[in-house]
Amino acid sequence: xxxxxANALVxxxxxxxxxxNKMYDEWSANDYNKAIIYGKFTAIIDTILQVQREExxxxxxxxxxxxxxxxxxxxxxxxxxxxxxxxxxxxxxxxPIDDLWSYDGWMPVTHWMPLPxxxxxx
Numbered sequence: 298x299x300x301x302x303a304n305a306l307v308x309x310x311x312x313x314x315x316x317x318n319k320m321y322d323e324w325s326a327n328d329y330n331k332a333i334i335y336g337k338f339t340a341i342i343d344t345i346l347q348v349q350r351e352e353x354x355x356x357x358x359x360x361x362x363x364x365x366x367x368x369x370x371x372x373x374x375x376x377x378x379x380x381x382x383x384x385x386x387x388x389x390x391x392x393p394i395d396d397l398w399s400y401d402g403w404m405p406v407t408h409w410m411p412l413p414x415x416x417x418x419x
Contacts, residue, residue, distance in 0.1 A: 301352040309348050313341070363408040371409055380408040388412070 363380060371377050371391045379387050381404045389400030391409070398406045 300355045301349070302355060306349060306352050309352075310345060313344055313348065361410045361413070363410050365408055366406055371411070375411075377409045377411055379406045381406055 370393065372393075374390045374392055376388055376390050379389050379398060379400060381387060381400075383404050387400050389398055389406075391398050391406075400406075
């Protein structure tokens with residue numbers, strides 16, 4: 298799957314739809330047979346798919362998700378974001394050797410996520 302700007306795509310498809318609606322009204326008024334209408338319908342679908350393929354791919358940064366400590370623990374004493382029920386979000390690390398979280402507090406950590414990458418220098 299490839300992320301695209303859905304609003305831009307919808308705008309283009311609305312324009313295509315309006316054009317083909319006018320054409321369909323003409324086809325109906327002229328009473329074309331079903332085979333010809335089916336051929337026109339296939340052309341409409343092909344046009345829509347072509348527009349979708351030509352839509353530029355967006356730069357997409359996936360959003361990180363909180364990981365439950367019941368599901369997985371961080372590897373080797375790296376700083377992570379931790380969620381502690383009564384304290385909120387803090388930065389600390391998990392020590393697999395001691396099976397302990399290191400931070401300024403004593404409440405149990407319920408979730409964690411990796412820290413984002415630091416900004417790139419200019």
